[in-house]
Amino acid sequence: xxxxxxxxxxxxxxxxxxxxxxxxxxxxxxxxxxxxxxxxxxxxxxxxxxxxxxxxxxxxxxxxxxxxxxxxxxxxxxxxxxxxxxxxxxxxxxxxxxxxxxxxxxxxxxxxxxxxxxxxxxxxxxxxxxxxxxxxxxxxxxxxxxxxxxxxxxxxxxxxxxxxxxxxxxxxxxxxxxxxxxxxxxxxxxxxxxxxxxxxxxxxxxxxxxxxxxxxxxxxxxxxxxxxxxxxxxxxxxxx
Amino acid sequence: xxxxxxxxxxxxxxxxxxxxxxxxxxxxxxxxxxxxxxxxxxxxxxxxxxxxxxxxxxxxxxxxxxxxxxxxxxxxxxxxxxxxxxxxxxxxxxxxxxxxxxxxxxxxxxxxxxxxxxxxxxxxxxxxxxxxxxxxxxxxxxxxxxxxxxxxxxxxxxxxxxxxxxxxxxxxxxxxxxxxxxxxxxxxxxxxxxxxxxxxxxxxxxxxxxxxxxxxxxxxx
Amino acid sequence: xxxxxxxxxxxxxxxxxxxxxxxxxxxxxxxxxxxxxxxxxxxxxxxxxxxxxxxxxxxxxxxxxxxxxxxxxxxxxxxxxxxxxxxxxxxxxxxxxxxxxxxxxxxxxxxxxxxxxxxxxxxxxxxxxxxxxxxxxxxxxxxxxxxxxxxxxxxxxxxxxxxxxxxxxxxxxxxxxxxxxxxxxxxxxxxxxxxxxxxxxxxxxxxxxxxxxxxxxxxxxxxxxxxxxxxxxx
Numbered sequence: 001x002x003x004x005x006x007x008x009x010x011x012x013x014x015x016x017x018x019x020x021x022x023x024x025x026x027x028x029x030x031x032x033x034x035x036x037x038x039x040x041x042x043x044x045x046x047x048x049x050x051x052x053x054x055x056x057x058x059x060x061x062x063x064x065x066x067x068x069x070x071x072x073x074x075x076x077x078x079x080x081x082x083x084x085x086x087x088x089x090x091x092x093x094x095x096x097x098x099x100x101x102x103x104x105x106x107x108x109x110x111x112x113x114x115x116x117x118x119x120x121x122x123x124x125x126x127x128x129x130x131x132x133x134x135x136x137x138x139x140x141x142x143x144x145x146x147x148x149x150x151x152x153x154x155x156x157x158x159x160x161x162x163x164x165x166x167x168x169x170x171x172x173x174x175x176x177x178x179x180x181x182x183x184x185x186x187x188x189x190x191x192x193x194x195x196x197x198x199x200x201x202x203x204x205x206x207x208x209x210x211x212x213x214x215x216x217x218x219x220x221x222x223x224x225x226x227x228x229x230x231x232x233x234x235x236x237x238x239x240x
Numbered sequence: 241x242x243x244x245x246x247x248x249x250x251x252x253x254x255x256x257x258x259x260x261x262x263x264x265x266x267x268x269x270x271x272x273x274x275x276x277x278x279x280x281x282x283x284x285x286x287x288x289x290x291x292x293x294x295x296x297x298x299x300x301x302x303x304x305x306x307x308x309x310x311x312x313x314x315x316x317x318x319x320x321x322x323x324x325x326x327x328x329x330x331x332x333x334x335x336x337x338x339x340x341x342x343x344x345x346x347x348x349x350x351x352x353x354x355x356x357x358x359x360x361x362x363x364x365x366x367x368x369x370x371x372x373x374x375x376x377x378x379x380x381x382x383x384x385x386x387x388x389x390x391x392x393x394x395x396x397x398x399x400x401x402x403x404x405x406x407x408x409x410x411x412x413x414x415x416x417x418x419x420x421x422x423x424x425x426x427x428x429x430x431x432x433x434x435x436x437x438x439x440x441x442x443x444x445x446x447x448x449x450x451x452x453x454x455x456x457x458x459x460x461x
Numbered sequence: 462x463x464x465x466x467x468x469x470x471x472x473x474x475x476x477x478x479x480x481x482x483x484x485x486x487x488x489x490x491x492x493x494x495x496x497x498x499x500x501x502x503x504x505x506x507x508x509x510x511x512x513x514x515x516x517x518x519x520x521x522x523x524x525x526x527x528x529x530x531x532x533x534x535x536x537x538x539x540x541x542x543x544x545x546x547x548x549x550x551x552x553x554x555x556x557x558x559x560x561x562x563x564x565x566x567x568x569x570x571x572x573x574x575x576x577x578x579x580x581x582x583x584x585x586x587x588x589x590x591x592x593x594x595x596x597x598x599x600x601x602x603x604x605x606x607x608x609x610x611x612x613x614x615x616x617x618x619x620x621x622x623x624x625x626x627x628x629x630x631x632x633x634x635x636x637x638x639x640x641x642x643x644x645x646x647x648x649x650x651x652x653x654x655x656x657x658x659x660x661x662x663x664x665x666x667x668x669x670x671x672x673x674x675x676x677x678x679x680x681x682x683x684x685x686x687x688x689x690x691x692x693x694x695x
Contacts, residue, residue: 152454160439218476250560
């Protein structure tokens with residue numbers, strides 16, 4: 001019963017997030033007036049921008065978990081790290097997909113090497129690689145330490161990747177990222193942003209719990225504390 | 241500091257003893273450059289234009305072999321652990337290995353330049369600058385590469401994991417090194433070399449610092 | 462003075478506890494034999510004391526230094542002869558020892574190192590790469606590497622393994638010499654009779670638990686799950 005109530009808050013978050021996402025998406029995709037220059041294609045911004053914020057947030061949280069784990073060696077941070085990286089990778093993949101959906105009608109190609117999206121794609125591979133690493137390491141402690149280390153290195157790399165791609169791309173074509181929407185249309189954006197936020201926060205808690213259960217099956221349960229009794233053997237000085 | 245010099249000497253000595261393998265890795269690199277030409281076709285203009293990219297891709301692929309090999313000797317008899325227990329500073333062991341790896345990759349890069357010149361008709365008179373770019377680029381590869389090689393040498397499927405982890409990370413190195421090398425080969429009328437080499441330098445600084453900080457956790461229990 | 466003190470050491474590998482609640486004290490200068498069946502935790506115990514691995518629970522102190530909090534200090538005072546030789550295969554015997562010497566602050570002079578190799582009977586193979594050595598020769602070199610560290614606490618994991626009869630005598634001599642120098646030695650070995658001859662104290666491990674700690678004269682034969690003892694080889 002304790003387990004069930006433990007799930008209630010995350011499940012509520014997921015439900016709330018889904019509802020908010022539906023409201024925000026309907027508002028942005030159907031009800032809000034179309035953008036002047038870009039037309040209906042621009043409506044994807046109502047989903048794209050919130051996804052971008054949350055992907056970055058998720059990966060930043062993963063970084064925090066990684067640092068926390070290295071300092072505390074507490075398993076809960078490793079469980080959260082695993083969940084946060086998975087969510088970050090999924091959101092980043094969604095981001096790239098949305099970017100492609102936007103790019104095809106706008107530029108005629110599926111991928112236009114926009115610096116932010118390209119950095120996101122690189123991050124998908126970087127963090128996806130760390131998830132793959134986890135699959136090949138059996139010892140839970142090593143797995144946790146190495147994922148944390150790799151996560152820190154990958155996260156530190158994000159700004160460098162972004163700037164390098166930005167310079168690299170700027171030589172060939174002008175910035176082609178989707179423009180952010182004007183102030184009048186902020187509400188659907190905010191609603192969706194919180195919707196996705198609640199959604200992934202709830203999912204993170206549930207996924208971290210799954211990781212904790214898996215860990216429990218991998219390592220022997222902690223030994224009960226034994227009082228320091230006379231049963232402790234001692235190699236005393238002299239003949240015993 | 242002396243720990244670092246002792247470690248570096250050890251790593252260079254190990255590389256010297258294993259020089260037959262380095263020759264094989266060079267052959268592998270040269271072969272990939274050849275394969276790139278076949279992939280593009282006998283279009284000398286296109287080949288020359290993209291020569292820098294081929295060189296660095298070939299070097300990157302060869303680096304996974306070189307980096308992985310650098311930890312084989314450390315793990316087979318747990319020699320690395322033996323050194324840590326002396327005690328030797330983990331940081332010194334990391335930097336010694338990373339510097340040695342950087343030197344080996346620079347050597348590989350320099351050796352591949354003539355191959356590039358011949359296959360793609362892509363050379364430069366600015367040889368010292370090219371050496372500098374190769375040095376900066378390989379420095380960027382070897383810092384995270386040494387860290388991850390230490391990690392993956394202790395896992396299964398190490399052949400796959402090292403490139404999988406390393407390649408996304410070194411995208412900036414690839415971009416900047418190719419750009420810089422291209423400018424040297426094709427000409428740099430507007431003097432754009434400096435920003436790219438600065439980027440390479442910044443990348444190297446960040447990752448050499450990070451590697452030194454994190455290596456201990458990767459190799460200790 | 463107490464050289465090694467362990468209190469409630471526990472260490473697990475995956476689902477299995479390799480060490481459970483191991484506590485003992487070893488005075489300085491003692492020669493201690495650790496016996497137990499395969500898989501009883503002898504190597505794990507030595508590795509925890511050497512700070513090669515960390516205990517999941519419990520504490521251990523070597524010459525007053527905590528193995529967890531004060532790892533560097535412990536490492537300066539111990540030397541471990543492990544299951545793996547800690548050698549670089551492509552390097553020569555001399556180069557392996559010179560490497561250790563340099564890390565320890567020495568100058569790696571050839572004469573001193575040759576003397577060390579002479580002691581373990583490898584002087585004529587000084588300039589041969591370790592990968593050309595047999596298992597017994599590697600063991601001798603690993604032993605020389607341990608001696609070179611001149612540690613106050615020496616941890617030996619199956620020092621007699623792979624060695625021929627002259628090698629056995631070599632190890633015996635080394636143990637006597639270490640005792641003469643006042644070093645503390647903990648030696649895991651299957652050679653009970655031999656160990657009893659040389660060591661005055663013994664620890665017996667059974668499935669990760671310490672079942673006996675005291676004089677070797679009264680040491681029981683380590684039993685396995687079937688409760689039977691075992692006969693000693695060689």
